[in-house]
Amino acid sequence: MLAMAPAAFAKDSAVSPSEPVDDGQTARTNGPLDEIIVTAQKRPENLQKTPIAMSVLSADDLKNRHVQSLVDLQDGAIPSLRVAPFYSRNSALVMNIRGIGVLADSNQPARDQGVGVYIDGVYLGRAQGLGTALYDIESIEVLKGPQGTLFGRNTEGGAVSIVTRKPTGQFHLTTTAGIGNFGSYKGEAHLDLPEWHDFRVKLDGVITSRGGLVDNPLSGQSDFNAYDKRGAHAEVLWKPSDGVSADYSFDTARDASTPLYLQVVTAGTLTRAPASPLLPDRARTASIGVPQQDSVGTTHGHRLTLGLDLAPGLQFKSITAYRALDQSQYDNGSTDGSTYKPGGAFSRYSLAMFTQNQFSEEVQLIGDTDRLKYVAGAIVYREHTEDNAQAYNSMAWNATGTAATILPIDPATVSYDRASRITTRSIGAFAQGTWTPAVLDDRVHLTGGARYTRDMKKGELFIVNGKTPSVGGVVAPRGLDAAWSRVDPLVTLAFDATPDVHLYGKWSEGYKAGGANSRSLRYAPFDPETLSVFEIGAKTEFLDRRARLNVSAYAGAYKSIQIDFQANYLQQDAAGRILETTRTTIETTNAPGTGRVKGVEAELTLAPFTGMTLTASYAYNDVSIPATVNPFPQGASGVIVTTPIRIYPVYTPTHAASGAIDYERPMAGYNLFAHLDGNYDSGFYSNYNDPAPGISQPRGEPGFIVNGRIGIADIALDNGGSRLSVSAWARNLFAEQHMFFRSFNTLTGLSGFFNEARTYGLEATVRM
Secondary structure, eight states, X not given: OOOOOOOSSOOTTOOOTTSOOOSSOOOOOSSSOOOOEEOTTSSOEEGGGSOSOEEXXXXXXXXXXXXXXXXXXXXXXXXXXXXXXETTEEEEEEEEETTBSOSSOOOSTTOOOSEEEEETTEEEOOSBTTTSBOXXXXXXXXXXXXXXXXXXXXXXXXXXXXXXXXXXXXXXXXXXEEEETTTEEEEEEEEEOOOBTTEEEEEEEEEEEEOOSBBOOSTTSOOBSOEEEEEEEEEEEXXXXXXXXXXXXXXXXXXXXXXXXXXXXXXXXXXXXXXXOOOOSOOSBOSSOOOOOOEEEEEEEEEEEEEEEEETTEEEEEEEEEEEEEEEEEEOTXXXXXXXXXXXXXXXXXXXXXXXXXXXXEEEEEEEOSSEEEEEEEEEXXXXXXXXXXXXXXXXXXXXXXXEEEOOOOGGGSXXXXXXXXXXXXXXXXXXXXXXXXXXXXXXXXXXXXXXXXEEEEEEEEEETTBOOEETTEXXXXXXXXXXXXXXXXXXXXXXXXXXXXXXXXXXXXXXXXXXXXXXXXXOOBOOEEEEEEEEEEEEEETTTTEEEEEEEEEEEEESOEEEEEEEOOEEOTTOOEEEXXXXXXXXEEOSSEEEEEEEEEEEEEOOSTTEEEEEEEEEXXXXXXXXXXXXXXXXXXXXXXXXXXXXXXXXXXXXXXXXXXEEEEETTEEEEEEEEEEEEOOOBSSSBOSBTTBOOOOOOOEEEEXXXXXXXXXXXXXXXXXXXXXXXXXXXXXXXXXXXXEEETTTEEEEEEOOOOEEEEEEEEEO
């Protein structure tokens, strides 16, 4: 059960991770913007004095936007962060920051994403499992740009660090119930127990469910874009004395979801079946009913965090964690894009299974002297992952294409298209220090650090395209046994121009781990890709701390980019004769040349008068990747086509912005609150290369999504402090319609996925 997701701006309701937070919507006090405490550098610090471009999302931000899981942040609440389903699958998520993270298929055991996701300091190794329901979140920090020194592998784009609320040792019970359209409902309970013999205990439970946004006409089958998420969390904090603590946490979750529904909006060269017309507008009901079952993911995890103050200003910390997930992926959402032949089979049903478990141990030494703040540590990480996939046509047209029937196929009789397993081991050591010399009234701060990492991957690909791999006449599983070493440095110079104006310049590196492609025939290793960025920024407050403006600009070099290319299958027998040339594989290589990244980001928060808060943020992100020759053979003759192929950055709108208005006003016996946010992006590419020679890749359509929430809070229920809050919420309030994912095929035409329809509902929360 995960709670993820950063938001557009650093809102003033965030608090120190060590302090409890009220679960209700409460009126703001009269005065300046509150201080925001973050832990991006492994210690609590003021956001305004932390020389990192980052955004923070509080519990109220999540509540106001009705964010049930990380999937809900795909509307662009943080302009530099893109969250999207992997193609049509809500069961695996794409995460990019500043256009870096995922370029191609990361839904594989031996491949990684370039944005690291952490919960209470524990790295989450897979794209699967990221869509589970949110439980009691205190704050979420989105760190932009390479974070290789303190966060390590797979943080070339940045990191998402999620902090949950800790046990307080005081009795609190918060329960929430809600209903909405499309059959949605939710229930939450958070119980904080009184301290007993130095033990503090907290229990959390959550259920959130929604029916499909697109109906499936086939009786008894799941609708499209539905979810049912539930989970539980327990945490025990033991503090026998000052400077000694042991924090144990267990969570478990079940996430059932169905895929998005693909719609064809423009015809290709092939004739479409009469029963499957073009769908230029967002559909409420699919044209053809098809078999579709829920994709079910189950996760659970243990974490033990130990803290010990060794001496004044010196702390030892240990984070030990084990996590596991099982994810089924059933996807029949692309039926509308099927080819048509009278009486022919269609509706390719993709079934895939994915399992993973991971163990990690990290130790940290955190020190603080008059002139030097430092952190040093080491980490060991082990992950074992397996997957398999099969697919078959599940439907058949009648002779005229006016109706279709289910094909009587038992999935148990369908051979696997691919299957692989991999074990990853990683070790690392890091150190970072900030020195404040005795010059200029202690306003200069110099930070330097580096991390050494060694990654090792060992495994095998034992089925590809339905067969045991055959390479050079040898029919056998293809093994992978590769290792890579890295050093990721960081240097930062910060200057406190005034008590409210902080300037910095930073150079840092990060990388995405090497691996292998389980859709390939060779299963050959590819190397890590790297990003090196120079960034300058300013963090300012003015108007007696009623205004906060943070800006940053960056530019960098993007190297050894992992790019997928299509290649001929080219299996051969012992005599070198080609066995099959009608199928292809997907091979991965590190592209030569250097890509470039650059951009500008700005976040503004204003408190013009009591009860009113205005926030706005903007991001300009530009990623250029050199055109690259496909180095793999094409056609039965094995010809290499030497024409460079244009490579597009994906999930990267050039311009994106978000803004919000929050208003709170005390009334007689209750507080009135209202929230409205708007989120814009200029559209982005979803595929990284052109669909055919001379045909450019289509970009997704621009979108502007508005969300809102209004209600009353702190209605007294008794004399014991119990309070009631009620609210109404809406996502996509004005029913905006745009196709955020677009793809073109000369045969089937232009197709894609529309943004979600308007959803709305009511909620009530009781706090004791």
